[in-house]
Amino acid sequence: MRLIALLLCSSVLAGCASKSNDDPSGTWINQAAIDAARESGHLREALAAYGPNLEWQIDAAKQEATYSNGFEVAEGRLQRIDPQHWQVTFYGDYRERLSLSHDQLTQDASDYWPEQQFTRVPAAEAQTTPGSNFERALYRAYLGGDWLIEKGPGRGGLVRFAADGTVEGLPGAERYALCLAGDCAAMSGDNDSIWLQLGEQGSPWIFVHEGNQLRIFDAQNRAQFDEMPEYQPGPQRWLLKRK
Structure with a gap:
């Protein structure tokens, strides 16, 4: 009887646990x-x-x-x-x-x-903080891992983009932010853009992510001085390859 009771109890608990x-x-x-x-x-x-x-x-x-x-x-x-x-x-x-x-x-x-x-x-x-969970998951999946600088300043060094928006090994930058929406998206048109910052100084860059390669270009402003900036890819600054 005790065994039957235990089995019935287990069945009830399992049924409760399986409910959505x-x-x-x-x-x-x-x-x-x-x-x-x-x-x-x-x-x-x-x-x-x-x-x-x-x-x-x-x-x-x-x-x-x-x-x-x-x-x-x-x-x-x-x-x-x-x-x-x-x-x-x-x-x-x-x-x-x-x-x-x-x-x-x-x-x-x-x-x-x-x-x-x-x-x-x-x-x-x-x-x-609203939005921070998506950003951390995106940064981890999209830029996570070690990157080797194949071309550009710091050639031969390793770059690491952390989920919290810090970056190590990229000359002239200690923080980054991917452009997701808003003004930065409007200013970069169809291009993907990233903000790189060192201390209190930062600027936008255009990037192209292809497979295990990440190309980062100067963001050249094609707009007039009294217009909203319109960034297009300029000269390539870095070529990174994911290890």
């Missing part, structure tokens, strides 16, 4: 955009194809939901529609709907955005 989680609370990132950028090398194209939103942070208990698109952060009020569907209302009565299925969060297609998919970040790894 209907709580969307936590941090969610656009992993599809990261995977596409890593596989193709084309960052802006990947963000355009799978974005534009890059991260959600949700607190169901407080009825709060925040998204980041790499340029701006929007905070909204979360409301449950049914166990797997939620609505987020933002300033100006603008709404988005979210669907939850196992460990996948879907931002439903709307008048503003296409359907987008998000993957949950483990709670122990999640950062509180």
Whole structure:
């Protein structure tokens, strides 16, 4: 009898454990955009194809939901529609709907955005600053590892891009930031761009990521002095090869 009781108890517990989680609370990132950028090398194209939103942070208990698109952060009020569907209302009565299925969060297609998919970040790894979780995951996947300087200043040295935005071994730079959206994207047109900074001084650069090679070019401004900058690739400064 005790054995039967234990088996029944185990069955009940297993059934409970196998139920899908209907709580969307936590941090969610656009992993599809990261995977596409890593596989193709084309960052802006990947963000355009799978974005534009890059991260959600949700607190169901407080009825709060925040998204980041790499340029701006929007905070909204979360409301449950049914166990797997939620609505987020933002300033100006603008709404988005979210669907939850196992460990996948879907931002439903709307008048503003296409359907987008998000993957949950483990709670122990999640950062509180909106957008920082996507950036760290992107930096790790897209630029992680050791790079050898094949051409340019520091030739023969190793370069390491860290997930927190620091860079080691690249002459004249100690921090970097990939352009995801906003003014930097508008100013670089169809080109991928990166910000390199040393101390308080920094500047934009154009880059091309092809397989295991990373080419970094001077960003030449083609605009007039009274116009918004319009950057195009200039002379190549570095050629890096991933080891």
